[in-house]
Amino acid sequence: MKKYTDSGKKDTRSGFGDGLTELGKKNKDVVALCADLTGSLKMDDFKKNHPERFFQVGIAEANMIGMAAGMTIGGKIPFTGTFANFSTGRVYDQIRQSVAYSGKNVKICASHAGLTLGEDGATHQILEDIGLMKMLPGMTVINTCDYNQTKAATIAIADYEGPVYLRFGRPKVANFTPEDQNFQIGKAVQLQEGTDVTIIATGHLVWEALQAAETLNEKGIKADVINIHTIKPLDDDAILKSVKKTGCVVTAEEHNFLGGLGESVARLLSTQHPAPQEFIATQDTFGESGTPEQLMEKYGLNASAIVNAVNRVIARK
Amino acid sequence: MADYKALEDLVIQVRRDILRQVHKVNSGHPGGSLGCAEFFVALYNEIMERKDSFAMDGKDEDIFFLSNGHISPVFYSVLARSGYFPVEELNTFRLLNSRLQGHPTTHEGLPGVRIASGSLGQGISAAIGAALAKKLNNDNHIVYALCGDGELQEGQNWEAIMYAAGNSVDNLIVTVDLNGQQIDGSTDNVLPLGNVRAKFEAFGWDVLDIKEGNDLKAIIPGMQKAKERTGNGKPVCVLLHTVMGNGVDFMMHTHDWHGKAPNDEQLENALSQNPVTLGDY
Structure with missing residues (x-):
């Protein structure tokens, strides 16, 4: 890892x-x-x-x-x-x-x-x-x-x-990607290699996905973690390659599940390689006042929520 | 000195183009188009310093933005008759796969159009941006924009009007087509505009009136005066008093022809009032 x-x-x-x-x-x-x-x-x-x-x-x-x-x-x-x-x-x-x-x-x-x-x-x-x-x-x-x-x-x-x-x-x-990275629009970044589940995250949820992958690893679940910085155009090849390997996917984003990254991934998979998917996203709701940590916890947008979603999606394989 | 006879002939031909475009597809906006025929003819033939061929960047030439994009028939006619694309292409107005979309767009690559318009209230902002880019590029040319009077009901205009004055965008001439009409009726009945001159002046613009906005002999000297007033620290506004439907008696002084095409009989009547001058497309 x-x-x-x-x-x-x-x-x-x-x-x-x-x-x-x-x-x-x-x-x-x-x-x-x-x-x-x-x-x-x-x-x-x-x-x-x-x-x-x-x-x-x-x-x-x-x-x-x-x-x-x-x-x-x-x-x-x-x-x-x-x-x-x-x-x-x-x-x-x-x-x-x-x-x-x-x-x-x-x-x-x-x-x-x-x-x-x-x-x-x-x-x-x-x-x-x-x-x-x-x-x-x-x-x-x-x-x-x-x-x-x-x-x-x-x-x-x-x-x-x-x-x-x-x-x-x-x-x-957390600041964890390389300072000298070559940013390529539309190109996914593979962060972890695994065979049990694909975690596709964007924005602030990418660090949470990495934390989730560590927790899962301790339990023997190997996660493929992909950072999708470009939601459109979507890196179809990277996603398909991973999901063909793992057979299931969790998407994670700080956005409504309607219209976000998760839906783009679902469209891709439903047309090319149907697979169980769980969505870490807000559930068609507005937010509210609070600290960022409190809000991410309340609305289920953190590493522990991702771990739970992974357990659900693996059970559906 | 402008050749007024030739320009009048062109105006009549442009009217015919407008009427024939909208009649063919039984849609489009003849009223405002007819009301601005003289303005467009004057602008493209006597006022703007422009190159013969079209380049999107409009470098080292004056450029024009049409904010009230629904008067596309007059824009297309004058662009074609200014040499930007073949006049025969007016035949394709509003047809499938045409570059002459219902409202002007860059999307199909029609020469002469620099931004899409149709959803109202956006043209002055684009013109300000283009004017600021000209300043950055040390390009000493003028940016022109035309908007409708009813269009001033859109709030974005007033953001733009405030910005241009507050930031001395003085290489900009915005003309307002004051015909007093909009789709649902007169501007006074739909949403009164109040004193447009006083509003622009209060925002800090230099304002000129062209009282006879359908008379080339008033428009050309009026716009030349507007040009002379650029470069003095203030954006320039021209209030162009026009008659919607001008040149076709039954279309004048009413909002009825804002967005309605004439039938066969009406077209014949309208064309008979404007006999061929330069030749139909």
């Missing part, structure tokens, strides 16, 4: 901010737009270093998305920054028409996604954004798992031509 170590807890949003700082230095076409959340999105460095390429749009997300779409016409690569809720649900039609349908090279960067936003409660804890974004034709959907991966993804998406939704979060979480 591979050993993964937390090099020190860091927030994924800082990975975005530091990635943007690096991009600012190396790519003069990169511009950043923010809707009054510069500090929360960790965009201060970019703003300080490149004031002429930083656009404070105020609390006006619809205009921000439209402006970003317009900037691409002049060859710019706009990165928009606000909370995930205001990056998607609030501006869905603007993204749909001005960005996705128009095929514009806009990077929609969304922090504070999911329950781990914490105390602000359900108004801000969007659990539907992956579904909203993955339904848009041509939209790439990425949900990174830690600081290093978020930084690498931020840098990588600038080189990709087309609309991207990059989802990350607020709290400090």
Whole structure:
């Protein structure tokens, strides 16, 4: 079993901010737009270093998305920054028409996604954004798992031509992926090799999946653990290869089970290789106030929930 | 000095194009299209500094965004007659597999279109973005946008209007087609717009009126004046007072023809009021 170590807890949003700082230095076409959340999105460095390429749009997300779409016409690569809720649900039609349908090279960067936003409660804890974004034709959907991966993804998406939704979060979480990783859009990352069950996780649930795999290993259950940072396009080959080997799957995400990673995996398996699946996700509900840990526990989004789901799914094989 | 006779001839031909496009497929929006025929002819022939061939980036030329995408018939006609694509392609308006979709889009690669529009209220934002990109690129050209007056009921416009003034986006000219009509009736009856000039001015825009928005001799000098007012720290708004359905007597001064095509008899009547000038497609 591979050993993964937390090099020190860091927030994924800082990975975005530091990635943007690096991009600012190396790519003069990169511009950043923010809707009054510069500090929360960790965009201060970019703003300080490149004031002429930083656009404070105020609390006006619809205009921000439209402006970003317009900037691409002049060859710019706009990165928009606000909370995930205001990056998607609030501006869905603007993204749909001005960005996705128009095929514009806009990077929609969304922090504070999911329950781990914490105390602000359900108004801000969007659990539907992956579904909203993955339904848009041509939209790439990425949900990174830690600081290093978020930084690498931020840098990588600038080189990709087309609309991207990059989802990350607020709290400090384990930082365990390599600092020098080569982030490839659409390419799953195999974290553990096993033959009894496939655990497919995205975002903050990837670390939980690794913890679950260790617990399972102690009980003699060998889990294949796959980090799906790109939910669309989905790495069909990696998933099929694993499930053909293990015969069952648990998907894990900080998102509603409707519209999320789990559904994408279910669609793939039902058409290509039917297999029992359990979903670690919120169960068609809104969130609420609480600490991130309390919320993940209450809504069943942690390592122990994954272990229980693995036991259920293996029994169904 | 503009050749007004040639431009008038073009306007009449554009009206015919609009009427024939919507009649053929029994759908589309002739009213607003007819109301803006003179504006489009003036813009593409006398006002914009534009290149003959289309490049998406619009580098080193003026560019235009149509926010009220439903008036696609006039946009398509003027784009075609400006040489961006064959005039015969107007025959495919709203047909399956056409580049001339019901509302303009980049999706099918139609030259002359830089962003999709149709869902209202999004064009000014895109135009601001393009204008800011021009500034970053040291491209000293103007970005034009057209929106409808009813369209100003969409809140996103006011986010954009606030941004452009607050950030001195002064290489931008937004024209508002003030025809006072929308689908359900007059703008006053549906949702009163109040004093549009005062609203734009209060947000910090430089506002001009073109009172005779269907008269080339008012539009061309009016838009030239608007151009002269760019580069002075404020975005420029042109209030273009038009008559919906202009040029076809039974379509004028009513919202009835906002989104309705003429039948055979009505088409014949409308075309007889606008005899062929440059030749039909």
